[in-house]
Amino acid sequence: MKRMVSGIKPTGELTLGNYIGALRNFVKYQDDYELYVFIANLHCITVPIEPKELRKNLKDAIALYLACGLDPEKCTIFLQSDVYEHAQLGWIMTCMSYMGELGRMTQFKEKTSNATNESISTGLFVYPPLMAADILLYDADYVPVGEDQKQHVELTRDLAQRFNNRYSETFVVPEPLIAKVGARIMSLSDPSKKMSKSEESNKGCIYLLDDLKVARKKIMSAVTDMEGRVNYDKEKQPGVSNLLEIMSSLSGESIDSIVARYEGKGYGEFKKEVADVVCRELEKIQNRYNEILRGSLIKDTLKQGAEKAHHIAFRKLKKVQRKMGIDIF
Numbered sequence: 225m226k227r228m229v230s231g232i233k234p235t236g237e238l239t240l241g242n243y244i245g246a247l248r249n250f251v252k253y254q255d256d257y258e259l260y261v262f263i264a265n266l267h268c269i270t271v272p273i274e275p276k277e278l279r280k281n282l283k284d285a286i287a288l289y290l291a292c293g294l295d296p297e298k299c300t301i302f303l304q305s306d307v308y309e310h311a312q313l314g315w316i317m318t319c320m321s322y323m324g325e326l327g328r329m330t331q332f333k334e335k336t337s338n339a340t341n342e343s344i345s346t347g348l349f350v351y352p353p354l355m356a357a358d359i360l361l362y363d364a365d366y367v368p369v370g371e372d373q374k375q376h377v378e379l380t381r382d383l384a385q386r387f388n389n390r391y392s393e394t395f396v397v398p399e400p401l402i403a404k405v406g407a408r409i410m411s412l413s414d415p416s417k418k419m420s421k422s423e424e425s426n427k428g429c430i431y432l433l434d435d436l437k438v439a440r441k442k443i444m445s446a447v448t449d450m451e452g453r454v455n456y457d458k459e460k461q462p463g464v465s466n467l468l469e470i471m472s473s474l475s476g477e478s479i480d481s482i483v484a485r486y487e488g489k490g491y492g493e494f495k496k497e498v499a500d501v502v503c504r505e506l507e508k509i510q511n512r513y514n515e516i517l518r519g520s521l522i523k524d525t526l527k528q529g530a531e532k533a534h535h536i537a538f539r540k541l542k543k544v545q546r547k548m549g550i551d552i553f
């Protein structure tokens with residue numbers, strides 16, 4: 225079985241973008257791949273966050289992993305900070321990376337565009353080498369992610385090759401796995417921007433734990449255009465195309481088929497069906513989430529997951545230390 229690793233950084237509540245671009249795919253892959261999924265809590269602290277809020281987000285994220293259908297019997301689910309090897313290989317990867325390449329990361333540039341060097345955390349700068357470590361520790365063949373993480377996975381590939389060239393073959397060079405539909409879900413209020421948990425107003429972002437009425441309202445007031453026909457054209461009709469991607473990825477119906485069904489019909493009717501599809505999915509997830517919070521599944525899953533992940537990560541890190549000469553015996 226090929227191996228897969230991926231993570232989510234719950235600095236806020238998980239979004240429909242996280243679900244369509246990542247989580248839902250993890251659930252599909254767990255049957256055919258050896259899958260390791262973690263909560264990237266060390267990545268969460270690259271920006272200031274209240275401990276109480278962070279702890280709640282982490283617990284919610286694990287509950288949502290399980291509620292969305294990840295099965296701890298089929299995949300390994302763990303908290304990044306429970307497997308100490310991530311931080312050590314993260315440091316090693318930091319030492320393998322160059323200021324220039326980290327400075328070119330678009331996410332770093334976006335997140336720091338309005339800040340001065342005095343206020344940017346170095347954690348934000350060395351975020352990608354830690355992400356490389358998350359992946360390389362497990363010799364992952366594939367990394368299922370949304371479009372926005374592609375550049376980070378490409379850096380991971382460069383770092384793996386650099387290490388292999390310098391110290392001999394050690395790491396598997398991973399490939400990003402990006403779905404054709406839904407890899408970049410856009411904001412409902414500004415379809416030129418990614419749907420994101422850090423969005424200023426949350427009108428454009430659907431959270432997996434949104435009240436269903438609120439989620440429906442956000443979709444019904446999604447920004448569209450003056451063209452007046454349901455059509456997939458990301459340039460001219462970004463809002464409608466985004467709604468088509470959301471509906472197609474959740475219902476499994478192709479975009480062409482949805483477009484054909486809506487020929488001659490208006491946006492109101494279309495949005496209503498998108499809202500029905502989204503709310504049906506959210507309702508299923510939320511019912512399961514509430515059941516999970518009441519039981520002990522979260523604790524058991526994390527304990528078992530950390531043990532399994534540690535077993536692999538420990539051996540890999542020892543090998544790396546030996547190759548680099550930072551061990552003695």
Ligand code: TYM
Pocket residue numbers: 229230231232233234241242243244245246247264267354355358359367368369370371372373376406407408409410418419420
């Ligand atoms: P994060 O937490 O920003 O996002 C988690 C996953 O959700 C995807 N995603 C989206 N997909 C489609 N449309 C959107 N609007 C959308 N928003 C988010 C992301 O592409 C991602 O797959 N750095 C990572 C976490 C991480 C990681 C890793 C991922 C840390 N170590 C190792 C993979 C492997 C992050 O911040 O993702």
